[in-house]
Amino acid sequence: MTRLLLHRRIADLPAAGWDALAGSQPFLRHAFLDAFEATGCVGEGTGWQPMHAALRDDAGVLLAAMPLYVKTHSYGEFVFDWAWAEASERAGIRYYPKALGAIPFSPVPGLRILASDNAHRATLLAAVIDACRDAGLSSLHVLFADEASLAAGDALGMHRRHAVQFHWHSAGERNFDDFLARMSHDKRKKIRQERRKVSAAGVSLRWLEGRDIGEADWAFFVRCYETTYALHRSTPYLTLDFFQQLGERLPEACVLVIAERAGNPIAASLMLRDDEALYGRYWGALEYIPCLHFEACYHQGIEYAIARRLKRFEGGAQGEHKLARGMDPVQTTSVHWLADPRLDAAVGRYLAREREGISQYVDELAEHRPFRD
Known part of the structure; x- marks a missing residue:
């Protein structure tokens, strides 16, 4: 049996167990996330309330985890949903608070649902959505996610959203x-x-x-x-x-x-x-x-x-000027779940159109790569 626990501090989770699932990327390390909380950059009064998700077995072993925050605004995310919030409020649907699976202030693609296998990854994400629904949160957004986390979102009917960054590759x-x-x-x-x-x-x-x-x-x-x-x-x-x-x-x-x-x-x-x-x-x-x-x-x-x-240098979010300086356009992807069926359907229609536009944009950028080959 497994169970989902939500933690208001990353310090309540074992650093060794977390890092064993997270890999080497510094943004996912326990110490990096804890530094935000220990210095007050996230937490009380910031609009970023930690609620980190942990899936454990009966022996208490950490099987899967996700950096998770309850947000009362959309600052510091780099995947912009202000228009969704405005449309939601106009329709009489409360948008905040919402849940965010992301690295604060860091638009860096990588693992988002840390897990020992895909089954545990899927179990954790489904449990997090249930917890969001039970808590009355409007939505869950998992940003700049890896393919395994995206696939788990697909299986639960979450909507994919694409964006573009610029990376140099060796x-x-x-x-x-x-x-x-x-x-x-x-x-x-x-x-x-x-x-x-x-x-x-x-x-x-x-x-x-x-x-x-x-x-x-x-x-x-x-x-x-x-x-x-x-x-x-x-x-x-x-x-x-x-x-x-x-x-x-x-x-x-x-x-x-x-x-x-x-x-x-x-x-x-x-x-x-x-x-x-x-x-x-x-x-x-x-x-x-x-x-x-x-x-x-x-x-x-x-x-x-x-x-x-x-192998690569990731130049950060946005900025077509990076293309002329040797960086390639790279598509990033997030997945989104919205509790209200009306908002979920509207966002789904919008993202279908947006994905097509992003795909064409990436193709156009690739035609202007500065390399002779």
């Missing part, structure tokens, strides 16, 4: 020049011009990894990160305490790019990594330098991934 390059050599003349020339502009401005860049990232480096990075939000008249989701915990608890995952001019740091870009991939996350600059954003966030990421023999 072709066995030995260095950045090898990468450029694969590109058409015009695209290669453009990237070299961008890099020269940064160099001509007197800017140099360096990588810091793991425990080489000190307290002063984290403090400087957060200044840059907060500046990005301030320029957009927004409030950052994460805090210095969170990033310091990240550096302390998952140092092997942290890569910090620091841009300097005349010996002074002026910009920073934070990326995370595992044994296969590098993930672009956050950036900011204290002064404007033409093309520095492209250099710190994209060119340096690809150069690092080549140097460390990683």
Whole structure:
């Protein structure tokens, strides 16, 4: 027999058991999720109430799990359902609170229902939907999911939703020049011009990894990160305490790019990594330098991934400008369950049209890849 338990803190779940199911991607690690909660970035007053799902057997062994949150808004998700919420409210159907199976503030594709086998994965998802229904939640959204989690959703009649990201994939390059050599003349020339502009401005860049990232480096990075939000008249989701915990608890995952001019740091870009991939996350600059954003966030990421023999660099959500800088369009997928039959039917019709449009969009983007092959 198995049973579903919902936990208001990831700390109530065994780290070793969770990580054994989660694999190596840093965003799914117990320590990463716990850092959000321990620093108050999610939890009381944030609109992100942890309700992590765990499927156990009679002996208490963890068979499957899912990072799960009860949400009272749709911020920090990167799969936008504001229009669904508005239409729902207009129809007299309450949309919030809803349930979200996702990594907070992280549009990174990967495992979402962690399980030792597909049967346990399916059992957990079905039990979570039943729990959402019993709790009066409007919906369940499992974002940026892997194929096994998507298949479990398909079996339960959940709706698939597609989106597009841009990822660089290794072709066995030995260095950045090898990468450029694969590109058409015009695209290669453009990237070299961008890099020269940064160099001509007197800017140099360096990588810091793991425990080489000190307290002063984290403090400087957060200044840059907060500046990005301030320029957009927004409030950052994460805090210095969170990033310091990240550096302390998952140092092997942290890569910090620091841009300097005349010996002074002026910009920073934070990326995370595992044994296969590098993930672009956050950036900011204290002064404007033409093309520095492209250099710190994209060119340096690809150069690092080549140097460390990683298979891919995920540049983050959205941004067609990444295509010209060597990243391929990649389709991501989420699955959605809505409790109200009227809303479920309307969303299903909408997503059928949207999926067709996304498929055509990906095909069009692929025709404009910058590579000669």
